[in-house]
Amino acid sequence: MTHQQNTLNDPMKMYRDKRDMARKRVTDKYAIQGFISSGTYGRVYKAQSKESDGRIHAIKKFKPDKEGDVVTYTGISQSAIREIALNREISHENVVALKEVILEDKSIYMVFEFAEHDFLQVIHHHSQSRTAVPMPVLKSLTYQLLNGLLYLHNAHIIHRDLKPANILITAGGVVKIGDLGLARLTYQPLQPLFMGDKVVVTIWYRAPELLLGAKHYNKAVDVWAVGCVMAELASLRPIFKGEEAKLDAKKNVPFQKDQMLKIIEVLGTPEERDWPGLKNLPEYSSLQRLDKYHDRLGEWCRTRLNSKEAFELLRQLFAYDPDNRLTAKEALQHKWFQEDPRPTLNAFASLAPNQGYPQRRITHDDAPSMIPLPAASQAQTQTQAQQLAQVQAQAAHLSQQLSTHPHSGKAGSAASFASLSGGAAGVGSGHARKKTRLG
Amino acid sequence: MATDFWVSSHYLRWNVDSAVLRQARAEDIQYVDHPEYLDFLALFFAGLIAKLGKKLSLRQRVIATATVFFRRFYLKNSYCETDPFIVIAACCYVAAKAEESPVHIKNVVSEARSLFSSEATTLYSGIKTFPSDNAKLAEMEFYLVGDLECDLTVFHPYRTLMTLCWKEGSDVISEAEAGELGAGIDDGPRYWGTGEGKLEMHEGALQMAWFIINDTYRSEICLLYPPHLIAITAIYMACAIHQETRGDIEKQTQSGAYAFSGSQGSQGLTRRSSRPSSSSYKRQQPQDIVGFLAGLNVNMALIATITQEIVSLYALWDRYSEDATTDSARASLKRSASGSRPEIITPGLLIQLLWRMREARSADLSGAHSTPGRPVAVNKMLERAQAAG
Numbered sequence: 001m002t003h004q005q006n007t008l009n010d011p012m013k014m015y016r017d018k019r020d021m022a023r024k025r026v027t028d029k030y031a032i033q034g035f036i037s038s039g040t041y042g043r044v045y046k047a048q049s050k051e052s053d054g055r056i057h058a059i060k061k062f063k064p065d066k067e068g069d070v071v072t073y074t075g076i077s078q079s080a081i082r083e084i085a086l087n088r089e090i091s092h093e094n095v096v097a098l099k100e101v102i103l104e105d106k107s108i109y110m111v112f113e114f115a116e117h118d119f120l121q122v123i124h125h126h127s128q129s130r131t132a133v134p135m136p137v138l139k140s141l142t143y144q145l146l147n148g149l150l151y152l153h154n155a156h157i158i159h160r161d162l163k164p165a166n167i168l169i170t171a172g173g174v175v176k177i178g179d180l181g182l183a184r185l186t187y188q189p190l191q192p193l194f195m196g197d198k199v200v201v202t203i204w205y206r207a208p209e210l211l212l213g214a215k216h217y218n219k220a221v222d223v224w225a226v227g228c229v230m231a232e233l234a235s236l237r238p239i240f241k242g243e244e245a246k247l248d249a250k251k252n253v254p255f256q257k258d259q260m261l262k263i264i265e266v267l268g269t270p271e272e273r274d275w276p277g278l279k280n281l282p283e284y285s286s287l288q289r290l291d292k293y294h295d296r297l298g299e300w301c302r303t304r305l306n307s308k309e310a311f312e313l314l315r316q317l318f319a320y321d322p323d324n325r326l327t328a329k330e331a332l333q334h335k336w337f338q339e340d341p342r343p344t345l346n347a348f349a350s351l352a353p354n355q356g357y358p359q360r361r362i363t364h365d366d367a368p369s370m371i372p373l374p375a376a377s378q379a380q381t382q383t384q385a386q387q388l389a390q391v392q393a394q395a396a397h398l399s400q401q402l403s404t405h406p407h408s409g410k411a412g413s414a415a416s417f418a419s420l421s422g423g424a425a426g427v428g429s430g431h432a433r434k435k436t437r438l439g
Numbered sequence: 440m441a442t443d444f445w446v447s448s449h450y451l452r453w454n455v456d457s458a459v460l461r462q463a464r465a466e467d468i469q470y471v472d473h474p475e476y477l478d479f480l481a482l483f484f485a486g487l488i489a490k491l492g493k494k495l496s497l498r499q500r501v502i503a504t505a506t507v508f509f510r511r512f513y514l515k516n517s518y519c520e521t522d523p524f525i526v527i528a529a530c531c532y533v534a535a536k537a538e539e540s541p542v543h544i545k546n547v548v549s550e551a552r553s554l555f556s557s558e559a560t561t562l563y564s565g566i567k568t569f570p571s572d573n574a575k576l577a578e579m580e581f582y583l584v585g586d587l588e589c590d591l592t593v594f595h596p597y598r599t600l601m602t603l604c605w606k607e608g609s610d611v612i613s614e615a616e617a618g619e620l621g622a623g624i625d626d627g628p629r630y631w632g633t634g635e636g637k638l639e640m641h642e643g644a645l646q647m648a649w650f651i652i653n654d655t656y657r658s659e660i661c662l663l664y665p666p667h668l669i670a671i672t673a674i675y676m677a678c679a680i681h682q683e684t685r686g687d688i689e690k691q692t693q694s695g696a697y698a699f700s701g702s703q704g705s706q707g708l709t710r711r712s713s714r715p716s717s718s719s720y721k722r723q724q725p726q727d728i729v730g731f732l733a734g735l736n737v738n739m740a741l742i743a744t745i746t747q748e749i750v751s752l753y754a755l756w757d758r759y760s761e762d763a764t765t766d767s768a769r770a771s772l773k774r775s776a777s778g779s780r781p782e783i784i785t786p787g788l789l790i791q792l793l794w795r796m797r798e799a800r801s802a803d804l805s806g807a808h809s810t811p812g813r814p815v816a817v818n819k820m821l822e823r824a825q826a827a828g
Contacts, residue, residue: 011521011522011525011797012521012522012525012579012582014520014804015516015520015521015582016578016582019582019585019586023585072574072577073574073575073577073578073580073581074544074573074574074577075532075544075573075576075577075580076533076536076577076580076581076584078536078541081533081536081537081591082539084584084589084591085537085589085590085591085592086592088448088588088589088590088591088592089446089447089448089592091446101589103581103582103584103585106581155443184539185539185592
């Protein structure tokens with residue numbers, strides 16, 4: 001085929017060839033150390049930069065689209081576009097930093113800074129060792145979480161999926177909010193938020209206005225989730241652990257009765273006087289049909305959060321009326337953070353050296369094709385094999401460590417890096433953290 | 440981020456100067472008789488983006504984002520080495536997602552095909568290569584996002600215009616664009632200037648400013664200047680063109696107010712800004728527009744430059760016609776005496792030009808003149824060698 005004919009049939013071939021030649025491949029820049037987790041979005045790997053700094057990263061590979069066995073282009077998902085677009089603009093100590101995006105062979109790789117721990121892992125660690133999260137740690141984690149959230153909210157980003165698995169912590173005790181796959185810019189939206197995603201926020205962390213079918217919601221949904229996360233750090237289990245009602249055949253969103261019940265069992269049945277506008281919410285009549293409860297958050301806190309100020313903060317994070325709920329900024333100014341122990345920059349600062357949390361567990365990838373090996377020389381292949389052996393040895397070592405704890409059969413929160421959007425992979429507690437996405 | 444333009448990818452990586460623009464067209468310019476044709480192509484492509492966007496029912500802001508993506512793509516590529524039509528479709532497809540109002544890929548493909556390959560109209564009959572396969576468009580999207588360096592958040596002058604001039608009940612903007620106000624909208628602080636005060640414009644003038652902003656996307660102005668300056672230029676031009684507004688300003692300046700406009704203007708601003716509900720504050724006098732513009736704390740020389748650019752764009756646009764009948768008759772007859780350049784430029788002519796550019800480029804690359812060391816040329820040689828062997 002002559003060049004000219006070629007150009008006429010596929011005028012962009014020359015362009016693509018040029019770009020393909022210039023492109024640096026993932027495996028040129030990073031040595032994959034092992035597999036961290038998977039979810040509906042794809043898979044996450046731990047990788048070391050081949051640059052001189054040798055930094056550790058987490059590489060999130062979006063699942064390529066397949067038609068039969070052939071990988072094909074079907075268009076980049078809205079969620080990937082969102083996560084990429086938002087991450088390219090933001091930069092904050094308490095939000096996971098995106099280093100770069102690599103587009104290669106029909107796949108998208110997002111290279112993030114690596115974080116050794118996450119809230120879910122910390123919670124599991126304590127629930128397995130039957131110890132409480134030390135108050136200085138709990139307070140620092142909550143403070144830094146709110147600090148990251150304040151940044152996002154100031155930038156007009158609603159996260160919409162805050163939960164322990166999505167909130168990472170570096171080895172140095174710095175909180176990093178992760179997974180902006182469901183996050184949205186709310187500055188002058190072209191269409192109302194509920195049009196895009198009918199269901200947002202994992203059920204246990206979902207704010208009452210969402211459960212009651214509000215068409216308009218705002219940043220306050222994230223603040224509610226922070227309340228849930230703080231309570232979970234204190235009690236080591238989700239405070240409102242409801243059963244999710246499934247979508248019906250027509251994909252209508254049902255009233256999440258059980259989840260609402262779990263909330264009112266602790267916080268009491270909401271009244272029109274604490275939440276003006278309550279009566280106008282679509283699911284108000286469903287709420288009326290539930291049994292009535294009194295507020296017993298104080299009682300809940302007494303055994304779990306032995307601090308009056310902590311209780312006060314939680315109370316205000318759990319305000320039923322979204323307009324009455326604290327903002328991230330107000331929460332940061334709460335008295336609890338001003339009384340001793342003060343929050344620290346390194347959330348683990350108060351821990352003794354032997355009190356640390358286990359490292360994130362990595363495993364050998366059971367789907368090695370996800371990161372293609374370079375068409376490499378023998379030597380390179382050998383190095384890879386050595387690395388793999390190392391990884392496996394390390395994993396074995398880690399699982400030995402873990403097995404000293406009574407219930408640590410599973411990978412635990414190692415599987416939770418950068419969230420499990422579908423809740424598909426195993427989470428240590430045995431409960432799938434559910435979230436349904438529509439549209 | 441949404442409020443902080445100064446740390447945005449838009450400001451940090453995509454505000455370019457005219458030298459960068461010239462460099463970006465260095466290859467294309469070898470294949471046109473006059474640099475002006477490249478401006479006509481820029482005008483023509485933006486028009487196609489707007490047409491495709493309308494067919495897909497995209498909002499104006501989505502169309503603007505698509506146009507900015509297109510311009511950014513061609514900062515790194517040449518018209519003569521690519522197929523701008525599939526790039527246009529991919530820009531619309533990605534922009535819809537980036538602006539949170541996605542459209543299905545098959546709609547983009549079918550609308551683009553009907554727009555670009557329609558045999559019924561002679562206008563675009565030159566464009567025959569638009570693929571019917573969704574995967575082709577998705578592939579283009581993939582490469583496009585790569586060339587955009589994944590910077591998908593774009594700032595537009597519309598936002599400044601709304602912040603500066605939007606008022607409750609103004610149907611120009613609220614109907615056309617604002618969408619569901621109240622759905623999580625809170626006015627962030629203005630990212631430049633004093634951040635205070637609103638200009639109360641005549642409805643007609645406001646609409647005119649809006650249209651001027653739409654028009655700026657037909658040129659490369661959106662790459663050269665930050666969006667808030669483009670918005671202020673549009674306000675400034677609308678004030679000068681809109682009859683009633685101009686009348687007001689003339690009255691103010693003739694009555695001697697102009698001499699004191701600086702101090703009066705700033706007084707007026709402080710008064711208004713001290714009251715958040717400025718709409719309830721009834722002014723006795725019409726607002727001092729000149730004073731308001733002077734008080735914006737932006738580089739007025741730059742505003743003048745942008746005004747010049749917009750005026751030049753309109754001059755160029757006057758010589759462009761999509762009226763198909765001019766294609767054959769007027770365009771070919773009306774050739775200026777000084778050269779062979781036709782006075783009226785039509786889409787048909789531009790498509791032919793594009794084809795000639797592409798063919799010439801292709802011939803150059805595959806011919807003996809191809810620069811050694813170019814990856815593409817090497818690749819082609821390899822391909823031929825393989826075919827021969």
